[in-house]
Amino acid sequence: MTTYTLNVNGKTQTVDVDGAMPLLWVLRDKLDLKGTKFGCGIAMCGACTVHLDGEVARACVTPVSSVGAKRVTTIEAIGETKTGQAVQKAWLDVDVMQCGYCQAGQVMAATALINKNPKPNDKDIDMAMQGNACRCGTYVRIREAIKTAAGVDTKDTREV
Numbered sequence: 825m826t827t828y829t830l831n832v833n834g835k836t837q838t839v840d841v842d843g844a845m846p847l848l849w850v851l852r853d854k855l856d857l858k859g860t861k862f863g864c865g866i867a868m869c870g871a872c873t874v875h876l877d878g879e880v881a882r883a884c885v886t887p888v889s890s891v892g893a894k895r896v897t898t899i900e901a902i903g904e905t906k907t908g909q910a911v912q913k914a915w916l917d918v919d920v921m922q923c924g925y926c927q928a929g930q931v932m933a934a935t936a937l938i939n940k941n942p943k944p945n946d947k948d949i950d951m952a953m954q955g956n957a958c959r960c961g962t963y964v965r966i967r968e969a970i971k972t973a974a975g976v977d978t979k980d981t982r983e984v
Contacts, residue, residue: 839855847881847887860872860873865885874898878897878939898932923959944971
C-alpha cells in the first residue's frame with residue numbers, strides 16, 4: 825500500500841491503496857463517489873469517464889499512481905462549472921436519459937467537448953462521443969443535447 829494525495833472535485837483526498845488500483849475503484853470504494861460507473865473495464869464504453877485536468881480519461885484503466893497532481897473531476901462536481909450546468913440542463917430539457925447508466929460518462933465527455941470546442945458540429949460531436957456507448961440508443965438526443973448546451977441550432981438532429 826502507498827499513500828496517494830489526490831485533488832478530487834477541488835478537495836484534497838488521501839488514500840492508502842496499491843498504485844495499480846484503477847482510479848474508478850479509488851473513487852467508488854475509497855472516496856464513496858458512486859457517480860462514476862463501471863461498464864466494461866477496458867475503456868471501451870465510457871461509463872467511467874472523468875476529467876484529469878479537463879481532459880477525458882477512462883477511470884477504469886487509469887492506475888491511481890498515474891494521476892499525480894492532476895485535478896480529477898467527476899460527475900458529482902461537473903455541475904459546478906458553467907459548461908457542466910449547461911450540459912446537465914440540456915440533458916434534462918431534451919430528455920436524453922432512458923436507463924441512465926451511461927449518462928454520467930456521456931455528460932463528462934460532452935462537457936469536455938464543449939470546453940474545447942464551444943460550437944461543435946455533428947462530426948465534432950461524433951468524434952468526441954465515439955467512445956461512449958449507450959445501450960438504449962439515445963444518440964440522436966445526446967447530439968441534440970450537446971448542441972443545445974452549446975447554443976448550436978438543433979433543428980437537423982431532432983428525432984422524427
